[in-house]
Amino acid sequence: QVQLVESGGGLVQAGGSLRLSCATSGRAVRTYSMGWFRQAPGKEREFVAGINGSGGNTYYADSVKGRFTISRDSAKNTLFLQVNNLKPEDTAVYHCVAKRSYYSVPYYWDEYEYWGQGTQVTVSS
Numbered sequence: 001q002v003q004l005v006e007s008g009g010g011l012v013q014a015g016g017s018l019r020l021s022c023a024t025s026g027r028a029v030r031t032y033s034m035g036w037f038r039q040a041p042g043k044e045r046e047f048v049a050g051i052n053g054s055g056g057n058t059y060y061a062d063s064v065k066g067r068f069t070i071s072r073d074s075a076k077n078t079l080f081l082q083v084n085n086l087k088p089e090d091t092a093v094y095h096c097v098a099k100r101s102y103y104s105v106p107y108y109w110d111e112y113e114y115w116g117q118g119t120q121v122t123v124s125s
Contacts, residue, residue: 001026001027001114002024002025002026002027002029002032002098002113002114003024003025003026003114004022004023004024004096004097004098004114004115004116005022005023005024005025005096005116005117006020006021006022006094006095006096006116006117006118006119007020007021007022007023007119008020008021008119009094009119009120009121009122010120010121010122011122011123011124012086012121012122012123012124013086013123013124014086014087014088014123014124014125015085015086016086016123017082017083017084017085017086018082018083018086018121019080019081019082019083020036020080020081020082020083020094020119020121021078021079021080022034022036022078022079022080022081022096022116023077023078024077024078024079024098025077028077029077029098030053030072030074030075030077031053031054031100031102032053032098032099032100032101033050033051033052033053033098033099033100033101033102033103033104033105033106034050034051034072034079034096034097034098034099035047035048035049035050035051035059035070035096035097035098035105035106035112036048036049036050036070036079036081036094036095036096036097037094037095037097037109038090038092038093038094038095038121039092039093039095039118040089040091040092040093043092045095045109046061047061047107047108047109048060048061048064048068048081048094049061049064049068049069049070049081050070050105050106050107051070051071051072051079051105052101052102052103052104052105053100053101053102053103054102054103055072055074057103057105058070059105059107063089064083064090067083067084067085067086068081068082068083068084069081069082069084070082079096081094083121086121086123087123088123088124088125089123090121090123091121091122091123092120092121093118093119093120093121094118094119094120094121095115095116095117095118096115096116097109097112097114097115097116098112098113098114099111099112099113099114100113
């Protein structure tokens, strides 16, 4: 089993930055594909960013390209999401996900095997 615990969310003004972290425990996930999803009130959950098990490939939703950066510290089994130039529409609960997949990065929530409880990001205008 794998446990995922997100942190780093908070209230920030538009244009600000945050660094979200996802700490993992249980089985080592250094070769797992991992990612971030978000869900805003009244909206469907959406893929934000993903990184494959090799760490060599990253993927982003069009809405966050150029502003968000996903990375991982394999030695510490930790996933990060650097979020810059935040906009009010980025307000959501951000969830960390993981899947035993070395090369591919799923874009759908249900394709992952492990999910975190989420961390709230609120961007004020």
